[in-house]
Amino acid sequence: MANLPRRMLGKTAIEITPIGLGVMQFAGGKGVFRFVFPPMPQSEMNAIVKTAWEGGINWLDTAEMYGKGYSEQGLARGLNAAGIADEDVIIATKWWPVLRTARNIPRTIADRQRYLEGYSIDLYQVHQPYSFSSPEAEMNAMADLVDAGLIRAVGVSNFSAASMRRAHAALALRGYPLASNQVHYNLLERSIEVNGVMETARELGITIIAWSPLASGMLTGKFHHNPDQLARTPPGRRLRLKRQLARSRPLIDLLAEIAPRYEASIAQVALNWLIHFHGDTVVAIPGASRVHHAAEAAGAMHFRLSDEDMQRIDEASRPQR
Numbered sequence: 001m002a003n004l005p006r007r008m009l010g011k012t013a014i015e016i017t018p019i020g021l022g023v024m025q026f027a028g029g030k031g032v033f034r035f036v037f038p039p040m041p042q043s044e045m046n047a048i049v050k051t052a053w054e055g056g057i058n059w060l061d062t063a064e065m066y067g068k069g070y071s072e073q074g075l076a077r078g079l080n081a082a083g084i085a086d087e088d089v090i091i092a093t094k095w096w097p098v099l100r101t102a103r104n105i106p107r108t109i110a111d112r113q114r115y116l117e118g119y120s121i122d123l124y125q126v127h128q129p130y131s132f133s134s135p136e137a138e139m140n141a142m143a144d145l146v147d148a149g150l151i152r153a154v155g156v157s158n159f160s161a162a163s164m165r166r167a168h169a170a171l172a173l174r175g176y177p178l179a180s181n182q183v184h185y186n187l188l189e190r191s192i193e194v195n196g197v198m199e200t201a202r203e204l205g206i207t208i209i210a211w212s213p214l215a216s217g218m219l220t221g222k223f224h225h226n227p228d229q230l231a232r233t234p235p236g237r238r239l240r241l242k243r244q245l246a247r248s249r250p251l252i253d254l255l256a257e258i259a260p261r262y263e264a265s266i267a268q269v270a271l272n273w274l275i276h277f278h279g280d281t282v283v284a285i286p287g288a289s290r291v292h293h294a295a296e297a298a299g300a301m302h303f304r305l306s307d308e309d310m311q312r313i314d315e316a317s318r319p320q321r
């Protein structure tokens with residue numbers, strides 16, 4: 001595994017690389033994900049995990065929601081096949097809160113452990129802000145799991161600035177930091193910069209984990225180079241991608257102009273901007289459905305855009321406000 005600079009996950013003692021791998025794609029063909037991703041054989045999952053790891057990525061993000069354990073299990077088997085020891089890898093997974101109360105958190109932790117087949121949960125996140133319970137009740141249940149040694153750190157996902165503050169305060173009463181907020185953030189979706197989430201994360205020392213950092217592939221430039229590829233994307237994603245195609249073309253042209261100077265791809269420049277523009281606050285979890293996606297994701301950590309290039313990308317991607 002390549003030796004790359006690490007960052008602290010929030011104010012925890014957990015060290016992560018600026019890029020982790022999202023493995024939602026491992027749920028392909030299962031439940032609601034059959035409308036989004038095709039089924040993936042375990043051999044492909046194994047190759048994706050091994051490639052990400054060998055490229056230097058030290059953490060992976062999954063969730064209960066991704067096929068009710070299917071993605072977690074595929075990930076665990078991929079890690080095992082690659083000979084990666086539990087103590088060397090960081091695993092983030094998520095509890096699904098919708099139509100549940102915080103009492104479900106201790107009830108379902110054994111399921112997460114079973115699907116992870118011996119790999120420990122380093123970061124356990126509340127997947128959505130929608131629940132029958134308050135953030136305070138959820139954070140107390142999560143803190144109990146930390147006390148019991150079942151998880152190492154607590155995060156949230158898709159939380160507003162106000163909900164983040166509540167979660168942070170509730171955990172502080174138990175002596176733990178809120179490690180992270182996992183949110184939709186990429187060069188075509190920058191709303192966290194104006195809705196208080198980024199500012200609050202910086203103030204409280206909470207890591208922002210950017211999901212869909214490549215805008216579901218739009219920021220690779222592949223649809224601009226070959227719009228026919230859009231027809232082959234699952235209906236669940238096609239409409240949004242179509243809407244983004246025309247407005248993102250000037251940005252893609254700029255990324256394509258910058259990329260060769262770093263011997264990088266368009267996707268790698270888009271990821272590199274995300275993990276450097278806000279200092280150490282933002283890390284990203286690109287998803288991969290093919291081995292070369294994982295290789296490119298890891299390669300995005302092996303260079304650093306100049307300040308001037310980051311400013312140009314900032315200006316070209318800033319939404320009209």
Ligand SMILES: NC(=O)c1ccc[n+]([C@@H]2O[C@H](COP(=O)([O-])OP(=O)(O)OC[C@H]3O[C@@H](n4cnc5c(N)ncnc54)[C@H](OP(=O)(O)O)[C@@H]3O)[C@@H](O)[C@H]2O)c1
Nearest residue numbers: 022023024211212213214215216217220286287289293296
């Ligand atoms: N917390 C939440 O609510 C939430 C929501 C969504 C996602 N997530 C997390 O975030 C992770 C990433 O999200 P995402 O998968 O939606 O986002 P993404 O990284 O923006 O997009 C991944 C998709 O882009 C394409 N792609 C990736 N690398 C490529 C490359 N080098 N060249 C060409 N195409 C490439 C692939 O599309 P094809 O498969 O079509 O080839 C891949 O499936 C997930 O795995 C999950 O862990 C969290």
